[in-house]
Amino acid sequence: MADPYTTLGVPHDASQDAIRDAYRKLAKQHHPDLNPGNAKAEETFKAVSAANSILSDPDKRGKFDRGEIDASGQEQAPRESYRDHAEGGSGRRYSRTGPQSSGWSDADFGDIFNSVFGEGRQTDDDRPSHGRDEHYALSTTFLDAVNGATRRLTLPDGRTLDVKIPPGTTDGQALRLRGLGGPGRNGGPAGDALIEVQVAEHRHFRRDGQDIRLALPVSLSEAVLGGHIEVPTPGGPVSMRVPPRADSGTELRLRGRGVPAHDGLAAGDLYAKLNVVLGAPDKALEEFLRNWKPKNAIDPRLDMREQP
């Protein structure tokens, strides 16, 4: 058993602070849970911990200095290690891909087995086998995803592919194109092309399930007097009646003008939330407001004061 001062790399007259600092520095470097599979780090860490358990305790340190105990007498009991659990099946509990996952995705198999194994196995295996699934990402506009569209993709091998994005496609949805992945071997069927659709955000529309939400600017006179205004919807502009005496925050519904019906789901609605925009008020409005004595004066911030 080495001299604990040597193990921690401190002089015999080191202060307790210096010993603690030396221990911390070595523990960060050699902690076995941070160095799984590194036996040398584990040995070093054990020695460092043992040395620290003597030197960090002034009482034990005194006994050691006086020769009453030796360095080996203070070896600690085996540590309960996180690593032992984390490396086993129980470690999936803290997996970055979720506790239910096996830790393996198709992509991993694709990467590892095809690059490591692909060629090697072909030679000694003449059974028909399924081609592998190819993964692609396709970004699309918000409106194409809502309404559906057809897009032409050029694959890395030069083939072109017409991809039909069905109406109501959501961000992250994967489209499977059967038989358009890697070729099968020895007469086996081809794999599939899996296309993950990434849907961009829209400047005005926001999707909420089958419904679409929209903040709709209206002028002061449209809000107060009401009237017909044109509202953009994913399917094109439609005319909508704003009731008189509407206010900012009023939500109006256009039935069936949200995401179109698809996959057995009925068409959603479009919810337009009014947002009164003053623009640049002119002299006449300023004059009017100066002389205006409202009959039902309101305090728009009453609620804020009552429930701060």
Add this chain to the structure above:
Amino acid sequence: MIGVDVVIAQISGLKRQDLERWISNAWIRPDRSAGGYAFREIDVARARLILEMRDEMEINEDALPVVLSLLDQLYDLRRQMRDLNNAFTQVVPSDVRRELAAHLAMHSRRAQI
């Protein structure tokens, strides 16, 4: 079943409010049972590791999520490696395994140059 009190008794220096905060941060994810939290051994070991990182290695709690995320990724990879290794031993004929090992050894030598 291991409950909160047992965990606190087992890990010296661990305070209840620390453990509760780590659970609400999802750094430790015990099961929930009728009587409160139910910890498994891995949860206890992880709590001990977090305490050591914070108190002995002085990794403050702001930095801990980064460290934990990297650790979790490291252990994911190590589990994958172990699975892969098991699959190799069961599926791949021994002569191919030897060839593979020789190839990897050669490749890593080349990478060092």
